[in-house]
Structure formats: C-alpha cells, structure tokens
Amino acid sequence: MTRQLTVTSSPEADAAGGVAQVVASLPVSLHPFDGGAAAGHDGAATGAAAPDGGAAALVAIAGIAGWPEEALGALAAGARGVVVVSPSATDVTALQERAKALGVPVVLDTEWAPNPAVAAAAPHFAAHDDEESLVEARVDAPVGSDLDQVLLAQLALVRAAVGPVVSLSPARWNNHGYDVLAQLASGARASLGAILTDAAPPQATVRIIKPHTAVALVLPGAGTAAPGKVTVSGPDGATLLPTQWETAHRALWRRLHALVEAGQSCEDLLDFAADASLLPALS
Amino acid sequence: MRTSTLGVGILGAGPVTQAIHLPTLARIRDAFHVAKIMDVDPDIARSVAGRVGAAWTTSMDDLLADEAVQVVVICSPHQFHAEQVIAACRAGKRAVLCEKPFAMSQAEAEEIAAVSQETGVPIIVGAMHTFDPGWLAAKEHWGDLPRTAHTIRYSIVLPPNPRFEDFATEVITRPARTRQDRHDPEVAAAMVRGGIMGLAIHDLPLVRAFCPDFTDLEVLTCHVPDPSGYLVNLRIGDRNVQVFGISTDSWQPEWTFEAISDTTSLRIDFTPSYVQAGSATATITRGGESAVYGPYSANGYEGEWRYLADLADGKAARLDVTELIHDLTFALDVADKASAAVRATAESQATGESQATAPQKEAIS
Secondary structure: OOOOEEEEEOHHHHHHHOHHHHHHHOOOOEEEOOOOOOHHHHOOOOOOEOOOOOOOOEEEEEOOOOHHHHHHHHHHOOOOEEEEEOOOOOOOHHHHHHHHHHOOOEEEEOOOOOOHHHHHHHHHHHOOOOOOOEEEEEEEEOOOOOHHHHHHHHHHHHHHHOOOEEEEEEEEEEOOEEEEEEEEOOOOEEEEEEEEOOOOOOEEEEEEEOOOOEEEEEEEOOOOOOOOEEEEEEOOEEEEOOOOOOOHHHHHHHHHHHHHHHOOOOOHHHHHHHHHOOHHHHO | OOOOOEEEEEEOOOHHHHHHHHHHHHHOOOOEEEEEEEOOOHHHHHHHHHHHOOEEEOOHHHHHHOOOOOEEEEOOOHHHHHHHHHHHHHOOOOEEEEOOOOOOOHHHHHHHHHHHHHHOOOEEEOOHHHHOHHHHHHHHHOOOHHHHOOEEEEEEEEOOHHHHHHHHOOOOOOOOOOOOOOOOHHHHHHHHHHHHHHOHHHOHHHHHHOOOOOOOEEEEEEEOOOOOEEEEEEEEOOEEEEEEEEEOOOOOOEEEEEEEOOOEEEEEEOOOOOOOOOOOEEEEEEOOEEEEEOOOOOOHHHHHHHHHHHHHOOOOOOOOHHHHHHHHHHHHHHHHHHHHHHHHHHHHHHOOOOOOOOOOOOOOO
C-alpha cells in the first residue's frame, strides 16, 4: 500500500518547481503539510507520515544561493526526503555527507533529466555510446538565463540519458548562448549547445547518429506534461517509443516517494558535484 | 506565349544530370527541351541522351558549337566548372546554369564574372535552395531577422544519395564510395573540405544572408563525426554559427536551416535532394506563435529552371555576379579554415597533445 507523505515547500521552490501542482496530481502518495494542525492528515487516520510531530516528511527548497545550508536545516528538522529545485553550482560536500549518514535521499529537480522520456531513452543511448560516437545536445532557453545553470541542467540530462561528461572545452560562450565540446566517460565526444531566445518555449534535444542507426530525444520544459519523444531509427525505419504525458517535476516526486518508501538514499548530490566541478574549465 | 522551347546542352551525364536535371526538365517542357548531352564516356553520353531523344557527344567544343543548344548546364566534376562556364559564355549562349561550386578559387570566380560581363551571358549557380519556394516565402515574412539573428544552425543528416537517386530515376553510373580513416589528419582535412564544398555549400548562401560581416570569419572548432561529415563552430561577425553534416545509413533524413534571435526563430525543413517532393517548409515563430509557409508543390530545382527560362528570354533580372562571387569566396573561406582547424586538431590528438586552443568565455554583458 502506498504510504502518504507530507510535503512542504518554500514559495521559491513552489514557483520554480510547480510543487503544489505535483502534490495535487499525486493525492494518494503526497499531501500538503499543514503545520501539524490537522493531525488527521499526518497521523494514523490517513496513514500520512510526518517525521517528528511538527515537520513535513518531504521538503522542497529552491536551488538559490545557500541551498545546501537550507537542505541541511531540513535534514536536521527530520525531513525524510529533500527536493532541490534548479540547484545552482555550489559546494555540496557537507550536505552529501550528512544525507548519506542519515540515509535520506536528496533529489535534484533539474529542468530536463527527470523527464520520464529520458529513462526510456537511456538504454537506447547506451547501445550507441562508444568512443566513436558523437553526442549532440542542445537546449533552447529563455533570454537572460544563467548559462552556468543551463549547462548544469544539460550535463544532468546527458548524464541521465547517455552517461557522465568527464571534460569540457569551450568553443564559444556569450550572452546569446554557448557551444561546448565535451568527452563522456565512454570516450564519446559531445557537442553541447545552448541558444537563448524567447521565440518559443524551452526545449532540449539529445541525439546520437551512428553510421547505421540513430537515437534522438526531444524534451519539453519541466512544467509541461507534453511528452518527451524518443525516436530510435535504423536502415529499416524509425520507432517512436511510447509517449509519457507526465511533467519532469511529477516524475521526480514519484521517484523521491519511492526512495523514501524503500528507505534508500541516492547519488544525485555526488553526480551534481562531479558535473559542477567541470564548470571552472570554462572560465 | 512561347512558340518554341529552348534547347538545353548538358556537360556531364552523371547522377546529378540523370536524377535531378532530366526529371526536372520533364516537368517544364513548355520552356525547354534537351538538345545535346556531352560526357567523356561515350556509352554514358549515348545512353543518357537516348532517354530524352537528344543528340550526344564526348566533346565540349562540339556541344558549344551546336546552334541547337541555347542554354548550357554544367554538371561535370568541380575542377572543370570554371573553364566550362567561361567557354559557354564565349560561345554566345543565352544563359548558363552551373552546378555548385561554380569555381574553386576566387581568381576563377572573378574571371568568370569578367567574362559574363564582357559577353553579356547571364550565369546562375545551381544552389537550388535559394530558389526553393519555402525559402522565398521565408524571405518575404522574416522581417528584421537577418539583422537581429544571433544564432544560425545548419544541419544535414544525409542517408546515401542512391536511396533518393533511385526514386528519381534509374541511374546507370555512380562514383564508388570508400570508407576512409577520419582520424588521419590529411584525410580529416580532405573530408571537411570536400564536405563543405560538396554538401554544406548548398545552403552557405542562406547562412551568408544572416551574416552581414561574412568576411570576419573564425572557425572555433571543427570535428569529423563517424563515419564522415563535419561539425564546425564558427564566429561570423557577431553571429554564433554551427554547420553540421553527417552521412548515415539510418532511415531518417534531415536537412534544416535555423536562424534565431531573442524574439524570433526561423526553421526551414528541406526535402531531400534529387526527389521531386515539393518545397521546403518554413516556420517562423514569434512569442510562441508560429506561421508555417509551405510545403509548395514545386521545389528549388524547378524554381531555378523557371528562372533560367525567364532569364534567357530577358524577362527576369540577372543575378548580381558579385553576390555569386561572395557566396563562393565565403564557402571557400569556411572550407579552408575548417579543414585547417580539423587537421591541427587531428595532428595534436595523434601526438597526444591537448586539443587546439579554444576561445575562452566572453564577458557577458
């Protein structure tokens, strides 16, 4: 039986991560924390689980400056899971160690990686990921976006879809976007690009084209349930994998709920630290 | 109303003639008939000419001397283009269509321009996408995008040409394809140069339309994907430009051109080469709203031939040969700098050094 967990979020996290909509769309699994006033929600009557009396089980925070300290505070208050929405680059060592010691999952709600189409695409990308491959990734983001943040989210996407990036080298980086050359752990080369424009909604793509086959992934922004699309093609035709009409935010919260129920932690912070460590190579 | 059609003479009877020009000319018999076909291989010349009831020859001079030929089309290997364009002009023909590139150096291009001026014979280059109704519709509606675009992306995912040639005709001869070692610096440099001058050149005039400072060109990085192609990041003036091409046996072809500003994006999806599959589709998006132009029933091949007919009849304004020279020198500049960059990168990788120095972050204002 699914155990209902209470959720609280900062206004910034709610705005950036659509937390209220996610909670409303997972009414059996999640419930807004009401400060402990209504014991029926967090107590035995509904099975909803709050940690120590007065705190929510799951806490969402915005990834703005100081977010690791805020997350540490949530852990100290007894949170059983933490969501960080759009985390900015910073040192997460202390948080990672504390979360690991407590066995509490801290999951990162980046723009693209949690989309369920990414997990669907991953086995197909894995089959195309070798040292002869070229991974092409592109993000179209709003004018004025922080490019470090855009790149971090793109690195998380490439990691989730294909594999971790181990080195970066800039081709260009200016106020209209960037093009960065990268190498993956597999030895594959990658071309990572970002274009800043308000002409159309944000979108991300990843593809690998091999001499005989190809895999392409197209993702909408995290706030829409329009499906990501995965196309696997070869000489005999192309297959569009089944579409999943779920926002990246909702998929991430389902994952967190499953981790908490299973009593598992996760590697999000370690992966984030590895990706963030690549950024200084660009300056 | 035309009372007789223009006689076309074709120099070179390979796949481009067989799969592109003859099927296109069959669609516009109100304007043209094929009068004579020349190829150095007499069997090919005879066979291809026989398909359309034309005379044949193995001699360029013979074709140019034939009064039944009023318009000359040059489909020979690249290195012969300049010499043949000049010869056709000096033969006093009504118009010349030369497949791209119409020359292989700026000096050749300038000589052609001078001869065209001197003889009065108009020349067009077979950059079919510049005649595509989808592109022309985009030009009509893109507003100030050529001035405001900051990013240009041009991507070709190309299945083997025979797949499309075979839908267009029954080809009787093809150049052999061989797989080469793209890690060899000289092979990589040749692949990139060949890829730019043979494939990317199709839409480099489109790229140039969005790059007013096209002579201020820097290749930032260049890479050859497996098995062959090019991935070139360029700074052209203040524009961020990426030109990509890859050959693959995978099923899905793609041929796209994009120009993007802070507020507007243009995406053009072209149909594959060879097939008479209608025009490109142009999509202009502003503030989340998109206007779509096309596809129209005719493609750029038909467009260039219709224009050539009007040109030969004196009904259309001539193209500015200076613009054709700019298109060519721009393509040569991209090809030369990209091939030099990929050679340097491949050499440094072969010797275990780090990649060629790349520019650092620019200050973000």
